[in-house]
Amino acid sequence: xxxxxxxxxFWKRIRFKYKLSFYNESTLxxxxxxxxxxxxxxxxxxxxxxxxxxxxxxxxxxxxxxNYLPGYTDVEVRKEILTNVLKADSLxxxxxxxxxxxxxxxxxxxxxxxxxxxxxIDSITANSNYDIPRGAADSAFIQRFEEEERYxxxxxxxxxxxxxxxxxxxxxxxxxxxxxxxxxxYGIDLTAAGNANVFSVLDGTVIYTGFDxxxxxxxxxxxxxxxVSFYKHNNMLLKETGEKVREGEAxxxxxxxxxxxxxxxxxxxxxxxxxxVNPEEYIVF
Numbered sequence: 001x002x003x004x005x006x007x008x009x010f011w012k013r014i015r016f017k018y019k020l021s022f023y024n025e026s027t028l029x030x031x032x033x034x035x036x037x038x039x040x041x042x043x044x045x046x047x048x049x050x051x052x053x054x055x056x057x058x059x060x061x062x063x064x065x066x067n068y069l070p071g072y073t074d075v076e077v078r079k080e081i082l083t084n085v086l087k088a089d090s091l092x093x094x095x096x097x098x099x100x101x102x103x104x105x106x107x108x109x110x111x112x113x114x115x116x117x118x119x120x121i122d123s124i125t126a127n128s129n130y131d132i133p134r135g136a137a138d139s140a141f142i143q144r145f146e147e148e149e150r151y152x153x154x155x156x157x158x159x160x161x162x163x164x165x166x167x168x169x170x171x172x173x174x175x176x177x178x179x180x181x182x183x184x185x186y187g188i189d190l191t192a193a194g195n196a197n198v199f200s201v202l203d204g205t206v207i208y209t210g211f212d213x214x215x216x217x218x219x220x221x222x223x224x225x226x227x228v229s230f231y232k233h234n235n236m237l238l239k240e241t242g243e244k245v246r247e248g249e250a251x252x253x254x255x256x257x258x259x260x261x262x263x264x265x266x267x268x269x270x271x272x273x274x275x276x277v278n279p280e281e282y283i284v285f
Contacts, residue, residue, distance in 0.1 A: 014038040101241075105207055105220070108228060111274025142238045167201045167283045168248045170231060171266045175285055179278040186276035187230065187269030190285070194235070194264040198252035200245040201229050201270070201283065209241050215267065216257025221245060230269035233261040 021033035173192030208220035215232040222228050235255025256264045270279045
């Protein structure tokens with residue numbers, strides 16, 4: 001009973017309220033007063049301490065003050081150094097791949113090196129891609145078109161290199177502008193329906209995909225026996241740099257891109273050993 005009495009006395013004591021009053025010194029008039037128990041004071045102090053810890057922690061975390069804490073600076077510096085090293089390594093790989101790519105395509109187009117004698121595929125990595133990223137709708141569109149009209153066989157020029165037997169027509173269309181080296185027109189223009197398939201004329205490897213202000217979306221394919229084909233003004237490119245393609249496989253979609261385009265058509269160029277040749281001498285249109 002005595003212990004129970006003590007517990008009641010303790011709770012009664014800490015819950016007993018004291019009145020704190022403030023008086024005007026001159027008039028002794030009570031200005032302000034409030035009641036406060038020991039229990040209320042303890043609760044208020046604990047809440048204040050908790051809020052102070054929270055605010056101090058947020059201040060340290062959200063401001064540069066954290067960099068002055070022992071141990072924290074080393075972790076941040078190590079993380080930043082690691083991130084910068086990874087970025088520098090990636091940039092170095094990209095620069096090296098682009099340098100090899102530019103050198104290879106320059107040598108092929110100038111005829112200094114045979115396309116079969118250099119490992120172009122190995123020197124171009126997956127990062128050397130200049131296409132706009134594909135969305136789900138683009139991927140479905142590409143897959144549908146790749147399955148359509150894959151074989152568009154035409155006869156070859158009667159005097160071709162002996163190792164080449166067949167060329168495929170790059171698009172089902174009508175020639176609107178012929179090959180004319182004098183006027184710097186190194187290919188032919190083929191008028192075709194918008195969104196028509198553009199086919200690879202031979203087996204080969206894509207060595208360039210990108211956008212040119214004058215020629216729009218361009219794809220370039222390297223073939224055997226020194227042949228390189230160019231497909232310009234496309235609406236969409238279906239292949240990426242470094243991919244292998246088969247003859248008659250869809251590689252792009254006819255479009256009207258670039259400043260030099262006046263309508264939906266394909267500008268097709270065929271180069272052999274670094275020099276442009278007339279596609280009509282090799283392909284039946």
